[in-house]
């Protein structure tokens with residue numbers, strides 16, 4: 001399973017990259033605003049900085065909701081850097097734009113997906129990635145991981161090439177369960193990745209190894 005980090009924070013991205021396990025980055029307008037990145041020039045420059053920090057795909061989201069606007073914005077984003085994947089919302093114009101970009105060989109990520117039907121549409125439109133938001137479903141007492149399972153089942157039935165990018169991942173158990181289900185990618189905050197490191201038996205075992213080494217070696 002590929003690990004993407006879901007942030008526009010450059011130091012979190014650099015920390016995940018330094019760990020050597022990062023495969024890409026996802027962002028959205030809320031995450032950009034959280035970092036205080038505003039205005040189209042600053043936003044484009046920030047995407048470029050992210051692309052220079054990592055080797056994998058970087059999802060950059062359009063903010064237009066009309067078809068022409070999505071095409072114009074998406075083309076500008078795709079031209080910015082070869083690692084950019086155009087992120088489009090799951091609305092009718094987003095599906096149309098997804099088909100347009102996939103026919104042109106421009107990679108896409110269809111976002112804000114909350115049902116199998118939406119995931120089916122994204123795959124039929126040729127999306128590179130589909131982003132079911134599992135944490136936000138959990139927030140409203142609906143099983144987000146069940147949606148990921150159902151999409152996996154449907155995509156496998158037809159050998160769809162669209163990759164399932166489980167998004168709105170909030171914690172390490174989400175990551176582990178996504179891996180069990182066979183999600184192609186997960187995207188979450190830095191803590192969902194670094195949290196996987198932690199085990200008290202690792203810490204106590206290492207402390208004992210070092211203590212015993214010191215005893216024998218002074």
Ligand code: G3P
Nearest residue numbers: 006028135136167168169
């Ligand atoms: O990138 C979109 C998605 O991952 C949002 O996550 O935690 O705001 O629901 P969250």
